[in-house]
Amino acid sequence: MSAPAHLENDTLLRALARQPTPYTPVWLMRQAGRYLPEYNATRARAGDFLTLAKTPALATEVTLQPLERFPLDAAILFSDILTVPDAMGLGLAFAAGEGPRFARPVRDEAAIAKLAVPDPARELRYVLDAVREIRKALRGRVPLIGFSGSPYTLACYMVEGSGSSDWQTLKTMLYARPDLAHRILALNARAVTDYLNAQIEAGAQAVMIFDTWGGTLSHEGYETFSLGYTRRVIAALRKEADGYPVPCILFTKGGGQWLEAMAASGADALGLDWTTDPRSARRRVGAQVALQGNLDPMALLAPPEAVRREARKVLDAFGPGAGHVFNLGHGISQYTAPEAVAELVDEVRTYSARMRTSSGP
Amino acid sequence: MSAPAHLENDTLLRALARQPTPYTPVWLMRQAGRYLPEYNATRARAGDFLTLAKTPALATEVTLQPLERFPLDAAILFSDILTVPDAMGLGLAFAAGEGPRFARPVRDEAAIAKLAVPDPARELRYVLDAVREIRKALRGRVPLIGFSGSPYTLACYMVEGSGSSDWQTLKTMLYARPDLAHRILALNARAVTDYLNAQIEAGAQAVMIFDTWGGTLSHEGYETFSLGYTRRVIAALRKEADGYPVPCILFTKGGGQWLEAMAASGADALGLDWTTDPRSARRRVGAQVALQGNLDPMALLAPPEAVRREARKVLDAFGPGAGHVFNLGHGISQYTAPEAVAELVDEVRTYSARMRTSSGP
Numbered sequence: 001m002s003a004p005a006h007l008e009n010d011t012l013l014r015a016l017a018r019q020p021t022p023y024t025p026v027w028l029m030r031q032a033g034r035y036l037p038e039y040n041a042t043r044a045r046a047g048d049f050l051t052l053a054k055t056p057a058l059a060t061e062v063t064l065q066p067l068e069r070f071p072l073d074a075a076i077l078f079s080d081i082l083t084v085p086d087a088m089g090l091g092l093a094f095a096a097g098e099g100p101r102f103a104r105p106v107r108d109e110a111a112i113a114k115l116a117v118p119d120p121a122r123e124l125r126y127v128l129d130a131v132r133e134i135r136k137a138l139r140g141r142v143p144l145i146g147f148s149g150s151p152y153t154l155a156c157y158m159v160e161g162s163g164s165s166d167w168q169t170l171k172t173m174l175y176a177r178p179d180l181a182h183r184i185l186a187l188n189a190r191a192v193t194d195y196l197n198a199q200i201e202a203g204a205q206a207v208m209i210f211d212t213w214g215g216t217l218s219h220e221g222y223e224t225f226s227l228g229y230t231r232r233v234i235a236a237l238r239k240e241a242d243g244y245p246v247p248c249i250l251f252t253k254g255g256g257q258w259l260e261a262m263a264a265s266g267a268d269a270l271g272l273d274w275t276t277d278p279r280s281a282r283r284r285v286g287a288q289v290a291l292q293g294n295l296d297p298m299a300l301l302a303p304p305e306a307v308r309r310e311a312r313k314v315l316d317a318f319g320p321g322a323g324h325v326f327n328l329g330h331g332i333s334q335y336t337a338p339e340a341v342a343e344l345v346d347e348v349r350t351y352s353a354r355m356r357t358s359s360g361p
Numbered sequence: 362m363s364a365p366a367h368l369e370n371d372t373l374l375r376a377l378a379r380q381p382t383p384y385t386p387v388w389l390m391r392q393a394g395r396y397l398p399e400y401n402a403t404r405a406r407a408g409d410f411l412t413l414a415k416t417p418a419l420a421t422e423v424t425l426q427p428l429e430r431f432p433l434d435a436a437i438l439f440s441d442i443l444t445v446p447d448a449m450g451l452g453l454a455f456a457a458g459e460g461p462r463f464a465r466p467v468r469d470e471a472a473i474a475k476l477a478v479p480d481p482a483r484e485l486r487y488v489l490d491a492v493r494e495i496r497k498a499l500r501g502r503v504p505l506i507g508f509s510g511s512p513y514t515l516a517c518y519m520v521e522g523s524g525s526s527d528w529q530t531l532k533t534m535l536y537a538r539p540d541l542a543h544r545i546l547a548l549n550a551r552a553v554t555d556y557l558n559a560q561i562e563a564g565a566q567a568v569m570i571f572d573t574w575g576g577t578l579s580h581e582g583y584e585t586f587s588l589g590y591t592r593r594v595i596a597a598l599r600k601e602a603d604g605y606p607v608p609c610i611l612f613t614k615g616g617g618q619w620l621e622a623m624a625a626s627g628a629d630a631l632g633l634d635w636t637t638d639p640r641s642a643r644r645r646v647g648a649q650v651a652l653q654g655n656l657d658p659m660a661l662l663a664p665p666e667a668v669r670r671e672a673r674k675v676l677d678a679f680g681p682g683a684g685h686v687f688n689l690g691h692g693i694s695q696y697t698a699p700e701a702v703a704e705l706v707d708e709v710r711t712y713s714a715r716m717r718t719s720s721g722p
């Protein structure tokens with residue numbers, strides 16, 4: 001792969017393709033978020049989170065904010081993981097200080113019968129407009145990552161109606177009426193496929209599937225209810241746009257026990273949470289996929305020297321070889337000081353460049 | 362090991378020693394709990410949870426309740442995992458509908474300097490009285506399991522002051538001031554050792570260490586802050602009482618990636634949560650330890666036939682070989698119907714006996 005002509009910095013795409021890079025590219029999950037005062041200012045102007053997410057000009061503004069502060073190697077579309085079920089008409093809302101909630105959860109045959117795969121060009125047009133506007137605003141500085149929740153993670157909220165510590169309603173369906181769960185998941189797989197392909201057509205240069213809750217399933221359940229459907233999505237994704245490959249990153253929080261199966265899913269890269277040992281992860285997946293991760297987000301609450309030390313530990317554990325994208329093991333905490341992110345990004349850049357000089361690519 | 366003369370049913374102890382048993386022994390984490398109407402009645406009489414836990418006669422009553430209903434193969438001491446820090450003077454309280462909360466969390470040098478290892482015979486006498494009273498009430502029907510939170514899990518609540526989704530306060534200490542964390546953990550290790558040894562002296566015939574939050578640490582952090590201290594505890598435990606071995610079970614929720622290290626900790630058995638594949642767990646730990654687990658507690662919310670099917674899947678995955686104790690992968694949900702537990706226990710008993718007949722021990 002030659003450097004996409006329209007990109008000044010293609011380090012992320014090269015690392016996802018497991019090609020050598022002069023340093024380890026870095027971006028952070030939820031890098032456009034509440035730890036940034038400028039984000040909070042934009043959000044206050046928007047009035048609420050959903051308006052922020054649904055207004056392309058504002059989504060563009062916040063997507064670019066972290067790039068103005070830090071030399072990050074990627075932008076990630078500012079959006080919510082629940083846009084797809086919202087487009088299905090489930091009525092997404094965010095109460096103050098609470099997580100997402102659906103007014104019309106999907107819990108029986110009748111509700112399932114009413115579900116339909118949204119047409120991204122219509123019901124999710126605001127996301128595609130945001131992708132186009134962000135690409136324009138980026139002017140080729142770094143690639144733009146699009147994303148979606150996984151079919152299973154969407155189903156978690158669709159059935160439960162909100163976040164949960166044990167997903168009791170959904171789990172009861174999985175054990176008592178797996179046929180109903182499979183109908184929802186099959187529909188979600190088609191919806192996520194269409195959604196991600198539309199993002200790619202609109203300009204996303206890589207995509208990431210967030211399987212935030214797949215790790216709460218049993219070993220067998222993960223294959224049956226999560227990975228099986230994610231695999232369908234990946235198989236049906238557009239593999240390139242404008243002549244350039246569009247890599248796909250799969251992140252299952254709590255999925256460290258299942259890396260071999262995830263690596264065989266067709267994904268180009270796996271996101272690792274902070275509980276997974278990068279050395280053993282690399283041994284287990286071989287050269288099949290790139291790896292992304294995996295600093296504990298809480299490490300950013302420590303003083304600068306500790307942040308830099310922990311960043312070096314992560315880089316050492318992944319090693320100087322090709323195919324590592326530095327990230328956190330989960331979204332950045334709202335209590336993070338922006339200065340800590342500056343320290344982190346600087347350390348990743350300088351230390352990873354030095355690693356390559358001292359030990360070769 | 363010959364059958365302890367004072368036990369009618371020593372199936373649990375034999376399985377923990379990886380000896381053949383005629384069927385797979387079964388008990389359930391939190392088996393004395395809110396899913397039982399008789400438990401709720403006793404708790405209502407007590408007035409509140411802490412009074413229930415601190416009154417030996419009431420703790421004895423609820424410990425025995427599940428054994429009256431189901432042919433379980435073990436009793437587990439009814440108590441709380443936070444008795445030790447409560448005995449250190451941190452002021453444990455349970456607000457209605459909330460989890461535990463400490464009035465005086467431990468967050469700085471001054472607070473740490475005031476900490477002392479409690480004398481179980483004094484500050485935790487009510488637990489030891491309960492152990493003695495339960496042993497008497499059991500009259501040798503099944504063994505009694507004693508337990509404690511792990512040094513790390515105790516520290517989670519001691520520093521944070523309550524439960525948490527990200528343990529921000531504690532994690533900040535781990536990264537910013539690991540020296541402070543190590544002082545708390547070293548003290549906790551001594552306190553847990555004394556506490557478990559006192560339970561063994563009072564009559565506990567097996568002990569379990571609940572490392573409920575070790576799984577929220579990084580790979581490296583788990584060794585440094587959790588397993589390292591649990592290992593100290595296990596090394597200093599009384600290995601027998603009245604001439605009989607007292608096995609130790611270690612359960613780290615979310616610890617499935619670290620089974621090899623846990624198996625080398627000196628524990629006789631490892632508890633597995635429901636995300637871990639029993640087949641690969643057995644391959645990884647070999648014959649070094651017995652394994653306990655690991656049905657998803659949510660499976661008990663399904664109808665009887667599904668409960669029985671899921672129980673058989675777990676038994677098949679562990680196989681008919683010696684060294685399996687059936688349990689849930691986490692505490693039983695308060696929304697479980699007692700009838701579902703009856704179905705489960707019956708299926709484990711009959712199916713596991715049949716497995717042995719058809720394929721030999």
